[in-house]
Amino acid sequence: MGGVAERFSGRHAVVTGAGSGIxxxxxxxLVAAGAHVVCADLDLAAAERTAASTTGPGTARAARLDVTDAAAVRTLLETVEPLDLLFNNAGISIGGETQELTLEHWDTIIDVNIRGVVHGVHAAYPRMVARGSGHIVNTASMGGLMAAGLLTSYVMTKHAVVGLSLALRSEAAAHGVGVTAVCPSAVDTPILDKGAVGRFHGRDYFLKGQGVRHPLDPAVLADQVLEAVADDRPLLVTPRTARIAWRIGRLSPRFVAWSSVRFVAKQRRLQARRAARSA
Ligand SMILES: NC(=O)c1ccc[n+]([C@@H]2O[C@H](COP(=O)([O-])OP(=O)(O)OC[C@H]3O[C@@H](n4cnc5c(N)ncnc54)[C@H](O)[C@@H]3O)[C@@H](O)[C@H]2O)c1
Structure with a gap:
């Protein structure tokens, strides 16, 4: 972590969705690595709990922020000078059969997961370009690299975040600005129990359905993210099983398309069993 402390000590960072999980x-x-962090979240009390839970040498303060509000994102980021690091991390999940999603579901997930990131990039990137330094870290997902059914709207948004990150990175490099997309598979956070439509059950989906025995510890992921940023890596794909699945997917898209159909069928069987148990 020597390189990490060097990279983050004294830097100014904003983390969105800082009230929970990742x-x-x-x-x-970041605070442990010496950064000065604004912990921003829709839920101010949660952001305050996070800020209070940090331990130095850096510092933390909490702020209420709805990332779907472009003006609010700009106003908050303007309070941080210089803005060295922006973590566009706030996100929501919606899982279920796509025919059961309302247009409101689609609009909500696009607003938070895509527009929320765009608002951060739009407010932060020109300032970083002007200064010739900075790093934008976008929390995408393995769902941004591989298409898992029954999470279709979520997968769409995370593919957008990966595309935005990689394309922006190619522009940003010449300006001294870094961009990293974070693509974990299941991480042990409250999101796994949120956003279920119909029979969808997040923990069954990831743990029983995808065969993830232990979801990643958010603290372990956070350390990996800081290392990836310190190394200026374009993508963090984690854990190792996710990297293997991703590589197989690139070698054989037909195999992955075939196994995705089987995966969705397995999920539906799990859901039916759970429904029968609770009937
Ligand atoms: N947990 C996982 O398995 C996993 C895997 C891959 C990617 N991700 C991504 O990681 C990110 C963080 O998720 P998490 O697992 O920590 O979830 P979480 O539900 O624990 O935390 C998300 C936080 O975002 C906040 N938030 C939601 N909408 C917001 C808005 N409009 N403005 C500001 N804040 C808002 C919530 O209040 C919450 O504190 C998300 O982008 C998620 O898609 C999570």
């Missing part, structure tokens, strides 16, 4: 862990890891 954002809270990122905030703690």
């Amino acid at each position: 954002g809270a862990a990122l905030s703690r890891a």
